[in-house]
Amino acid sequence: MKLFKTTLFAASLLMAGYALAHTDEYLDSQPTPHGGQMRMTDAYHLELVVKDKELTVYVMDHGNEAQPSAGMTATATILSGETKTEVTLEPAEENLLKGTGDFKISDDMKVVLSVTPAPLTVRYTPFQKPQAETPKQ
Numbered sequence: 001m002k003l004f005k006t007t008l009f010a011a012s013l014l015m016a017g018y019a020l021a022h023t024d025e026y027l028d029s030q031p032t033p034h035g036g037q038m039r040m041t042d043a044y045h046l047e048l049v050v051k052d053k054e055l056t057v058y059v060m061d062h063g064n065e066a067q068p069s070a071g072m073t074a075t076a077t078i079l080s081g082e083t084k085t086e087v088t089l090e091p092a093e094e095n096l097l098k099g100t101g102d103f104k105i106s107d108d109m110k111v112v113l114s115v116t117p118a119p120l121t122v123r124y125t126p127f128q129k130p131q132a133e134t135p136k137q
Contacts, residue, residue, distance in 0.1 A: 022062075034058050039122040041115075048113065048124045050105060055087055057097040057113065066095035072115060078103045079110040089113075 022040040032038045036049035036058070044067060047058040055076050059069045074089040074097050087101035097115075111124040 033060070033064055037124050037126045039124060041120045041122060043118070044120075046113065046115070046120075046122055048111060048126055050109070050111070050126050053103060054098065054100045055089060055111070056092075057089060057115075059095045059097065069093075069095050069097050071117065072097060074099075074113055074115045076101075077112045077114075079112075080104045080106045081108065 024039065027038045027040065027045075030038070032047050034047055034049050034056075036047045036056075038045055038047045040046075040062070043061070045060045045062060045064060047060065049056045049058070055078075057069075057074060059067045059072065061067050069091040072091060076087045076089060076099065078085045078087060078101070080103055083104055085101050085103040087099040087103065089097040089099035092098040105127070107127045109125070109127055111126060113122045113124065114120070115122070
């Protein structure tokens with residue numbers, strides 16, 4: 001019984017470390033394949049790239065390998081300053097969702113992405129850099 005408890009404890013520590021490895025803060029500290037901001041869902045890594053009134057979402061697995069976007073659609077709600085804009089994204093190429101809209105790019109921009117058919121909601125702050133931790137004195 002003691003061996004079982006020790007094994008269970010060790011396994012839970014390993015799983016906790018894995019879960020922490022995919023926090024938004026961790027993903028923000030890592031380079032991304034396409035220069036955007038990465039977020040994790042149950043089955044995917046979704047990387048948002050914002051350029052000139054265009055949104056591109058790269059659909060990848062947890063190893064950042066391309067996954068098919070066929071059959072997926074997404075709605076992006078963009079909050080930029082005082083403006084709220086919605087953009088519909090459709091499959092484009094093998095692992096891309098793309099959409100265009102009349103939105104302003106700003107440093108405080110926030111994007112809420114709702115993906116179907118699997119109901120996924122992901123939040124992005126594409127131009128906000130992670131805060132560096134202040135050393136304790």
